Amino acid sequence: MNQNSIKLWKQQTLICKFKRNVTTSVLKERETTLDVRKVNYPYPGSVTDVIDIRSEDKYRCHHIPGAVNIPLINNVLKGKQILTSKSTDNSLMEFFTRKKSPSFIPLVYCDTGKWASKIGVLMAVEAGLDALYLLKNGYMTYTQQVLKDLQTLPMQFTFKVISGFTGTGKTFLLNKLSERGHQVLDLECLAKHKGSMLGLWYGETQPSKDKWQSLLRDALARFDPSKPVWVESESQRIGTLHIPPVLFEQMCKGDRFKIVLPKEERIKCSLRDYPYWIEDREALINIVRKLERYRGKEKVNYWISLIHSDRWEEFVGELLIEHYDPTYKRSQSKNKLTNNETQVFMEDQSEEVVNSTLDFLTGNTTYL
Incomplete structure (x- = not known):
């Protein structure tokens, strides 16, 4: 196997292991100490920070205005997203820990609001946050709302x-x-x-x-x-x-x-x-x-x-x-x-x- 193949195998092994060890039921159990609020776009005014956890390439292409990029997803292979070793570093958790305060209520979004956002919730729990917003259906919700608004706003x-x-x-x-x-x-x-x-x-x-x-x-x-x-x-x-x-x-x-x-x-x-x-x-x-x-x-x-x-x-x-x-x-x-x-x-x-x-x-x- 060449180096790229080995790296890809490790990445796939990592996410499979994560999914086995941190099941949906475990996540739900850990979320009980965190006030998770699922919202649509436009998001509430109480959001203090918007965090885009998609890949750097997708963030550069476009993102919700005002969002910062702390990617959990960094590679794309044949149209499928692969969670890499970056998903195990402390970037997002360090951000949460550094900004933690009673008034700090961030919003996290990925492409579809599924696994990457779930990992964001886990990190928020481990960082000891009190509350976290999740964008329902992720970035897709934002683009759909933009299209709806462009049908009505000009009128x-x-x-x-x-x-x-x-x-x-x-x-x-x-x-x-x-x-x-x-x-x-x-x-x-x-x-x-x-x-x-x-x-x-x-x-x-x-x-x-x-x-x-x-x-x-x-x-x-x-x-x-x-x-x-x-x-x-x-x-x-x-x-x-x-x-x-x-x-x-x-x-x-x-x-x-x-x-x-x-x-x-x-x-x-x-x-x-x-x-x-x-x-x-x-x-x-x-x-x-x-x-x-x-x-x-x-x-x-x-x-x-x-x-x-x-x-x-x-x-x-x-x-x-x-x-x-x-x-x-x-x-x-x-x-x-x-x-x-x-x-x-x-x-x-x-x-x-x-x-x-x-x-x-x-x-x-x-x-x-």
Whole structure:
């Protein structure tokens, strides 16, 4: 047997031995000194600490917001979880012992709320805790609740939508609205993507589907339904992620404000918003080459020649007019997002013009 096989055999032997020695009846007997409270998500406000005892990989992929990771499960083999020797160390018990106090009531969760959570209970007993929360059905309960909330939460809100071609500063205006205290759902920030082929945030990866849905749910849950929520006009897909149907439908019903900015100003805004285009031109060229299927090899080669010769304003202008604008028009038409738009003309994005535009958007003044 090789070393990996021996290690796996030891791990399987360990958990089988544990299951034989610590049966369900024994666990129940030991639990009598511990107040074990099984709860659903959202969990009670009396929870002081949330502990994710799943593997480090699963925790990194996503977890309940605010949870710390003290893994009892560290390996995955053919889709099955294997309890390793880490399940016999004192990490979780030391955490319990260190934090122990009359007010300390932690919540522990694993994937399904079964064996790993049972081991957590045993360690809580041995650490002498008075009370412990367990999440019914584990992390699965949380993801199910997130999906349920995404079916109902969006219906509570009125959305106001900022639309306009690429380079008109839509995200910039959203940030300014947020600074003024207005409710803003920044989908591109949550998705780490600007919604186009060149839109992935530089040096970032998009969140997993579970994390994306959780981020959306948490953002919506913090909003006041009596006030509007500002959002940028988006296609239903942002990079590899999709806006949940109910949320997208509510966004489509919102009042729309189309920002109109001169081409020269759009070029300035684009160079401001995409500085890494200039900083990492090789990465940019590799992405631009993918546009051959849409714009043809000759056109793409011309754009690449502009990059090589540092003609950035000309390159951005070409990309906006020849690629981004037609793509945006098709997207808006496909999603029937072109009706009932109020056009908002901006000469530039100077402080005076921006403040005047924000005043108009929020109803503080008439638009001139």
